[in-house]
């Protein structure tokens with residue numbers, strides 16, 4: 075990774091302070107995994123990590139934040 079790692083329980087990036095996963099972290103994942111299913115799988119791993127770190131958080135909110143929003147961001151450049 076790029077040094078952009080989450081801190082829990084705040085759920086913000088250790089490097090830039092944005093809400094995790096921050097833009098640089100998502101960009102690094104896209105670079106590493108490409109644009110298709112491997113990226114989605116990697117985002118699900120993030121989601122899993124977040125869900126374990128934040129057991130009281132809403133499933134939908136975490137899903138939106140860790141999976142849907144990064145996938146949308148990826149699509150925005152097309």
Ligand SMILES: [Zn+2]
Pocket residue numbers: 078079087088089090091092096097098099
């Ligand atoms: Zn960051």
